[in-house]
Amino acid sequence: MRLKNDEAGDNLAHDPSGKPAIAPDISLSPSDFCHCDESSFGPCRGRKSPCSECGKHFKYSSSHSIHKRTHNGKRPYSCSDCGKSFTQKSVLIEHERIHTGEKPFSCLECGRCFAQKSAVIKHERTHTGEKPYPCMQCGKCFTQKSSLIKHQRTHTGLKPFSCAECGKCFTHKSDIMRHEKIHTGEKPFSCSECGKCFTHKYDFVIHQRIHTREKPFSCSECGSHFARRSVLMEHLKIHTGEKPYSCSQCGLGFTHKSSLNKHQKIHEGGSCPNVHSQLCLLVSD
Numbered sequence: 001m002r003l004k005n006d007e008a009g010d011n012l013a014h015d016p017s018g019k020p021a022i023a024p025d026i027s028l029s030p031s032d033f034c035h036c037d038e039s040s041f042g043p044c045r046g047r048k049s050p051c052s053e054c055g056k057h058f059k060y061s062s063s064h065s066i067h068k069r070t071h072n073g074k075r076p077y078s079c080s081d082c083g084k085s086f087t088q089k090s091v092l093i094e095h096e097r098i099h100t101g102e103k104p105f106s107c108l109e110c111g112r113c114f115a116q117k118s119a120v121i122k123h124e125r126t127h128t129g130e131k132p133y134p135c136m137q138c139g140k141c142f143t144q145k146s147s148l149i150k151h152q153r154t155h156t157g158l159k160p161f162s163c164a165e166c167g168k169c170f171t172h173k174s175d176i177m178r179h180e181k182i183h184t185g186e187k188p189f190s191c192s193e194c195g196k197c198f199t200h201k202y203d204f205v206i207h208q209r210i211h212t213r214e215k216p217f218s219c220s221e222c223g224s225h226f227a228r229r230s231v232l233m234e235h236l237k238i239h240t241g242e243k244p245y246s247c248s249q250c251g252l253g254f255t256h257k258s259s260l261n262k263h264q265k266i267h268e269g270g271s272c273p274n275v276h277s278q279l280c281l282l283v284s285d
Contacts, residue, residue, distance in 0.1 A: 050057045051064065053071040058064040066088055069075070075085030077092040081099040086092045094116055097103070103113035105120040109127040114120040122144055125131070131141035133148040137155045142148040150172060153159070159169035161176040165183040170176040178200060181187075187197035189204035193211040198204040206228060209215070215225035217232040221239040226232040234256060237243070243253030245260040249267045254260040 051067060051071075053068075056067065058067060069087040075087050077087070077089050078085040079092060079095055079099070081096070084095065086095065097115040103115050105114045105117050106112065107114075107120055107123055107127070109124065112123065114123065125143040131143050133142045133145050134140070135142075135148060135151055135155075137152070140151065142151065153171045159171050161170045161173050162168065163170075163176060163179055163183070165180070168179065170179065181199045187199050189198040189201055191197070191204065191207060191211070193208075196207065198207065209227040215227050217226045217229050218224065219226075219232060219235055219239075221236070224235060226235065237255045243255050245254040245257050246252065247254075247260060247263055247267075249264070252263065254263065
């Protein structure tokens with residue numbers, strides 16, 4: 001609240017010459033003052049000069065100096081192990097932990113260790129169940145902001161990643177990276193047992209189970225084990241009786257899509273004369 005003129009005059013400080021000094025404008029709110037890394041164009045006492053490139057203002061000159069590197073491309077901090085350069089020393093220190101294996105941040109719940117403080121904060125949400133990032137469209141919540149941004153593309157239809165070879169667009173960066181290997185023919189994952197190569201790591205991991213005979217997915221009903229989760233999910237339908245695949249010609253239901261495909265061959269060249277014919281029943285689940 002601004003003082004009235006007569007009240008303000010009574011409270012003015014005086015310099016040695018007897019002249020009244022300029023009274024502070026106490027009507028300014030905290031939001032009128034500059035905050036680090038925030039852009040503001042209202043009145044602000046003691047503000048540093050703005051960035052000449054983008055006009056952003058900074059409270060501290062050190063923050064301004066770091067910011068300028070985003071424009072001039074300077075990366076004064078380099079890793080002595082791999083030569084990679086960084087704009088900030090703190091980022092270099094975090095990077096160096098890749099080489100040293102140092103993981104100074106541990107989860108109080110399970111003891112798992114992390115190289116970055118931000119990583120342990122994200123991990124701890126798996127224990128607390130905290131999901132601080134909600135989608136304004138559907139209300140679904142996420143543990144990480146990056147996951148929310150990816151999810152929002154399902155509403156907007158945005159596909160910001162396009163293939164330089166064929167122009168096909170993708171929602172996620174990981175999807176386009178997998179796709180581009182189709183054009184390059186790159187198969188970076190090689191099996192040490194048989195030499196077979198794979199484009200994707202997932203396929204490579206699944207293949208290795210042929211040699212190791214590992215079957216990490218087990219059925220809680222009968223104890224059968226499977227190398228792939230998808231195969232286990234198909235197997236569980238035997239116990240539940242679920243038949244999600246139905247014939248569009250006669251309506252007969254099947255547990256597996258492969259069984260439906262075999263059945264549909266009956267209708268090639270015509271239609272099944274009887275929904276419950278013996279021929280249909282022979283090939284149904």
